[in-house]
Amino acid sequence: MSILVNQETRLVVQGLTGNEGRFHTTQMLAYGTNIVAGVTPGRGGEWVLNGKVPVFDSVHMAVDVTGANASIIFVPAPFAADAILEAADASINLIVCITEGIPVQEMLQVRRVIDNQNCCLIGPNSPGIIAPPLTKVGIIPGNITQQGSVGVVSRSGTLTYEVLYILKQAGIGTSTCVGIGGDPIIGTHFNEILSHFEDDSTTEVIVLIGEIGGQDEEKASAFIIDSMTKPVIGFIAGQAAPSDKRMGHAGAIIEGGMGTAKSKIEALKNAGVKIARYPEDIPHLIHSLQSH
Amino acid sequence: MRLHEYQSKKIFADHQVPVPRGRLASTPEEAKLIAEELDGPVVLKAQVLVGGRGKAGGIRLVRTPGEAENEAAKVLGKRIKDIPVRRLLVEEAVSFQHEIYFGLTIDRERGQTLLIVSAEGGIDIEEIARTSPEKIFRVGIDPLLGLRDFQARNAATEIELPRQLWRRFVNISQNLYHAYHTLDATLIEINPLVITTHNQFMALDGKITLDDNALFRHPDLVDKRDISAEAPEETEARKFGLTYIKLSGNIGCLVNGAGLAMATMDIIQHKGGTPANFLDIGGGASSEKVAAALRIILADPQVETVLINIFGGITRCDEVALGIKQTLADIRTNTPFVIRLVGTNEAEGKIILSESRLASANSLQEAAEKAVQNSLEPVP
Incomplete structure (x- = not known):
């Protein structure tokens, strides 16, 4: 077995359609990760990466439709704190934030919110x-x-x-x-x-x-x-x-x-x-x- | 990004925190003029971003405009910890009855901002923290609620401020927290915050550090960066998004990632060498960025050998190799290199460098051993 992630992990990618998101999602799929959805506000309804991954406008919708239970965040720093809070609000219980450079006072607020919820945040600025x-x-x-x-x-x-x-x-x-x-x-x-x-x-x-x-x-x-x-x-x-x-x-x-x-x-x-x-x-x- | 004392005091004044009257001078004549305007004893304070400025002779108390001119001439142009003094803050000398310490900063363990106050301001506060921690009062600020009045009032009682000053102390604390929060600061420190003989609070010194990650939403503050107060290579590095810190050794290091850069320095030291710098090119660096990094390292006259350690992930080894090749085409150097490339596009990178007759290494340990060997041998 492993910790935090396993074959039951159903991953949603926040920021899937950006350069980093697209590149690393391709790599994760090739490795075997079960990626069930991507989120990019305004691009809901598209299918990307050769039609393999559906895109939703919000994490809530992605969770409702696909049963996603984990999220990975590639959203640029000015919007990443919001992305973490959105995932937590959608009851995602494992949030992995790759983004580097989130303003620290925003992270103080995020952690204050996360600490009172039943979810595990890894990162930010995590590989x-x-x-x-x-x-x-x-x-x-x-x-x-x-x-x-x-x-x-x-x-x-x-x-x-x-x-x-x-x-x-x-x-x-x-x-x-x-x-x-x-x-x-x-x-x-x-x-x-x-x-x-x-x-x-x-x-x-x-x-x-x-x-x-x-x-x-x-x-x-x-x-x-x-x-x-x-x-x-x-x-x-x-x-x-x-x-x-x-x-x-x-x-x-x-x-x-x-x-x-x-x-x-x-x-x-x-x-x-x-x-x-x-x-x-x-x-x-x-x-x-x-x-x- | 650290602000100068005069910049910090401007922010304090904008937030209704009293500061001494005064202005900046960049010549002895200006210092004299300001001293005449202030009409009384003045303090000359060198505006440099290094600690220990008082001990290094960067702060002078003078009684007359003539003295101000003479002393300003001595301090201006002086170097304090290698930083040239270009400007002085000329301020009225303030008589006070008491000095306190006031600080706001992030406590990463608690995940909160702390308000830190002590009745023993002015002198070495770190020494107090070590020897009498009970003299330092700290309270955590909820990031969603902000500083509450009762917390500031508790701080005032803890440091035994007279009751008639509590209201004013609470206001000043609130104003400073407001500045801290809205400017995305990571540190506001006033040491000393004095109580004048007229029973007023006044900030006699001030340090503000802003969060570099939040500067995108404070374009007005970006202009406050004083590049004349930092080493030119650090300015150059920042322009390219590199993190560069000059050290005292002779092995130039170019690495991707801060942890790996530190581990590379550690192994160099372990093998008997000394690193000339810390340099992190970050993730996904372009060849231009790598070239800029290498130019900065080669411009350091102390560098006798260069160790390049790249573990490709987001960073592509071929991109790094191109940057190295370009630089070596532009700059002729006899400095020996040791290059270790592993990870994404490693093979392509090695092909690019195959004609450059640079020493390569397959592991971190081997790279460090070769670089240390080079650094101990005289350059042919």
């Missing part, structure tokens, strides 16, 4: 989710990963690809890979994903890819101590990044010394997480777990 061999809701290239038992969760985009590719070259497959997004305000954090992996029977090991900024890795460390039995391997990007690039004093007051690579690595180590020094270390750490 999406891939569950080999057949389901991908996002833009992660399908050929860089294979089916397996390692769960991957990451705040990055291309660094996630790098890790999946390194795993595949070492013959290691993935149960599900989730990119939670690189923006300051996101819908789902490490902890929720770790919890899903803990409950997922296929996942045996989890790779957590963090980066400097925020406190998500520190919180994940506490969660791992309290609630995880499966082994976790961590990599934190940004150890060589300068520490003097930040906003005013207010940010430092909030973070209070957390947020640095050092703080994150220390917290994870205290939680028993094996730390990779660089991405190519990860397969060795996985093999060393399995040999015990």
Whole structure:
């Protein structure tokens, strides 16, 4: 099995008829994802991608007609917050937002609304989710990963690809890979994903890819101590990044010394997480777990 | 986008937050003239977007217009943390009885804006946060409700403001939150917000950071960007939608994606080298964008070798290869390159670069090792 997405996923693509939406929907269809609808206001009634996907004017209509239960958003940044709220309003329970550059104050409002609804928002600024061999809701290239038992969760985009590719070259497959997004305000954090992996029977090991900024890795460390039995391997990007690039004093007051690579690595180590020094270390750490 | 103190104060004044009287001067004569107009002691403040400006001699208190002219001559043209001082804010010196700290910023963990206040303003607030966190009061603002009066009033009582000032403090907090919200700011910080000897609040300093992602709906604010206050290569990078940060090492890095760019820097450091920069070309970069990125890296005299690490997804390796080829046709350089291309259109990219006799690598580790090797060897 996989987490968040599977063969039951019925996906609606918001922003299907734009360049990005069209390109990546073609890729997702080729991978095997069950795409039931697209939404572009004003273009309802069309069939696109060689007549494979019907377009609706609203997410509500797409859900009513096709029974869509998940959405992916490629809508441009100025309209993307609205697209998330529209999906939530239509009772979609998994919303994956690929769009990068949504104004942060809009995201504060979106998260405030989403937190009170029964839905899971992944992103924004996320590469999406891939569950080999057949389901991908996002833009992660399908050929860089294979089916397996390692769960991957990451705040990055291309660094996630790098890790999946390194795993595949070492013959290691993935149960599900989730990119939670690189923006300051996101819908789902490490902890929720770790919890899903803990409950997922296929996942045996989890790779957590963090980066400097925020406190998500520190919180994940506490969660791992309290609630995880499966082994976790961590990599934190940004150890060589300068520490003097930040906003005013207010940010430092909030973070209070957390947020640095050092703080994150220390917290994870205290939680028993094996730390990779660089991405190519990860397969060795996985093999060393399995040999015990 | 960070605003200068004088720009921030203009916004405060527009939102009925009192600021000292004063104007900008770009010559010592202007400073003298403004000091004459203000008719009393004045403060000269260098308008540079770096911290620690006071310690670096960028703030001077003077008593007479003549002194203002002399001191302005010393500060103008000075460099503070490598940024030339081109303008001074000349302001009336304000006597005050108390300094407080006032801040509004985003707390990403709570997913809220925080109002942060402290009775211990003026001095090093980060030090207070570390040593006496109880002296800092913070309250989360619901993004749908905005700042409520009672929250600002609670802040006023927490920092033990006299009762007769509560109403005014609530108004100022509301006005600043309104500015923060309508301008799509990510930070408003006033340190110090003083209580003058006449029992008035006044913002003696001010920092505003605007959300770059929201500038599309504030075309009037885009013009406020002061490109003279930043390094020219950063201006150039932004023009092409690149994220570039200059660092102190000698290995120029060109990478797609911030996380991968950081991981590339990390492995360089791990292998004993030092990165010359952080450079993220973003997703789906065109060959022109790649060429611009490479020109910026090669213009850095410290760069002795270049590492290009591309993991194609939305970004196409052939597009990147074209950008590299174009740049190398335009700029003759002896700088050794190490190129690692993987992912979308990798084969096409490698064909484009096959005549360029550039070193290639198949993995991140191999690329980093080769680049570090290059960086340690003297250029032939």
